[in-house]
Amino acid sequence: MLVAHDENQQLIILQRQFSRDELQVLKKQHQFFCPQCNEPLQLKIGQIRIPHFAHLQHSECDNLFSERESEAHLLGKQQLYEWFERLELAPILEPYLPQIQQRPDLLITYQKRLFAIEFQCSPLPLELFTARTKGYLDAEITPIWIVQNSFERLKDNGVQKIKINYTMSQYLLHNQGQCYLMTYDVKQEMFFYMSNLTHLKKTQYLGQVHRLPLKQQQFPFLIPSKISRQKFEQFFLQMLQFRDDYMHPRLLLSKRGVNDRFLFALYELRLTVNQLPIFIGIPVRNANAFDEFCVEWQVQLFYFLKCHELTPQTMNANAIPYFFEWASFAMTMERKKEVTYYLSLLKRLTIQSATDHLEKKHLIEVLYDELVAIG
Numbered sequence: 012m013l014v015a016h017d018e019n020q021q022l023i024i025l026q027r028q029f030s031r032d033e034l035q036v037l038k039k040q041h042q043f044f045c046p047q048c049n050e051p052l053q054l055k056i057g058q059i060r061i062p063h064f065a066h067l068q069h070s071e072c073d074n075l076f077s078e079r080e081s082e083a084h085l086l087g088k089q090q091l092y093e094w095f096e097r098l099e100l101a102p103i104l105e106p107y108l109p110q111i112q113q114r115p116d117l118l119i120t121y122q123k124r125l126f127a128i129e130f131q132c133s134p135l136p137l138e139l140f141t142a143r144t145k146g147y148l149d150a151e152i153t154p155i156w157i158v159q160n161s162f163e164r165l166k167d168n169g170v171q172k173i174k175i176n177y178t179m180s181q182y183l184l185h186n187q188g189q190c191y192l193m194t195y196d197v198k199q200e201m202f203f204y205m206s207n208l209t210h211l212k213k214t215q216y217l218g219q220v221h222r223l224p225l226k227q228q229q230f231p232f233l234i235p236s237k238i239s240r241q242k243f244e245q246f247f248l249q250m251l252q253f254r255d256d257y258m259h260p261r262l263l264l265s266k267r268g269v270n271d272r273f274l275f276a277l278y279e280l281r282l283t284v285n286q287l288p289i290f291i292g293i294p295v296r297n298a299n300a301f302d303e304f305c306v307e308w309q310v311q312l313f314y315f316l317k318c319h320e321l322t323p324q325t326m327n328a329n330a331i332p333y334f335f336e337w338a339s340f341a342m343t344m345e346r347k348k349e350v351t352y353y354l355s356l357l358k359r360l361t362i363q364s365a366t367d368h369l370e371k372k373h374l375i376e377v378l379y380d381e382l383v384a385i386g
């Protein structure tokens with residue numbers, strides 16, 4: 012904790028400007044109490060750790076508020092607090108909100124609206140993340156989750172594969188059809204943006220990375236710009252490359268042989284890996300609804316169409332749940348949306364069957380309009 016009351020109910024905020032000597036004086040002159048439970052606190056001024064307050068005894072509010080905060084968490088809170096102060100957004104550090112029994116790292120006011128800032132340095136289970144988010148929204152507070160950065164090794168700007176694990180993927184943000192992730196690095200005082208994210212499979216995404224120093228950040232936080240039409244071509248080629256890299260071992264290493272539904276469907280569609288049409292294996296809607304790479308269900312969809320003498324033009328939306336059952340894919344709302352969206356894309360491309368030919372240039376243009384330029 013960085014905040015305490017003294018014996019006169021004065022708020023003490025441990026900011027970076029205090030030297031350790033100044034803090035030693037403060038410690039000698041005052042007693043400190045937890046603003047939440049009023050229990051006495053100890054001011055810890057070690058040589059290594061960032062000075063902070065800690066309960067003398069195990070307290071009820073330990074459950075709400077981690078006593079063993081990481082250095083990054085303490086430092087990040089200080090940096091963000093100071094930055095919000097400079098922006099004159101009236102930040103309150105570690106406020107306890109009794110109505111929802113939550114304690115965000117920071118609370119700020121912007122255009123008469125309240126925002127809770129959570130700087131997350133340890134994995135937060137999805138249930139807790141969802142519950143806390145709901146708590147804030149119920150109290151008419153907009154939560155903003157900032158995750159500790161773990162992407163410092165990625166290079167700037169180029170289109171590249173980015174690994175975002177499942178715990179991290181709960182922090183993905185969506186704006187006008189774009190999916191992105193914002194993280195913060197305390198050492199460099201730098202925001203990292205993983206933008207224009209397209210889900211490939213499992214924890215793999217394709218996207219761009221760029222850095223933004225805290226000093227250049229704005230509030231509301233910057234929303235990364237969308238990929239340009241020109242760069243999208245590069246993006247598309249990387250998707251195709253990923254697809255081909257996926258396909259070869261998929262075929263070679265299949266243990267189920269002829270019982271492999273995917274290989275069977277490919278065979279029935281008279282498709283080979285080298286002749287897979289460019290419109291199969293296209294990630295749509297930037298969603299991570301399916302864990303597997305999209306080529307798996309898209310091949311099944313074409314086989315389904317063939318077996319039922321349908322085309323993307325004639326397949327009724329009501330048949331989609333039946334497709335899931337037929338292909339043994341569990342259906343979720345998000346997955347259903349993805350299949351619906353893919354079918355409408357095929358309609359727009361006037362695709363009739365898996366053996367149709369499509370100009371790459373045309374596909375890239377339509378994909379850019381559908382996936383990027385929307386919103």
Ligand SMILES: [Zn+2]
Binds near residue numbers: 045046047070073
């Ligand atoms: Zn307490």
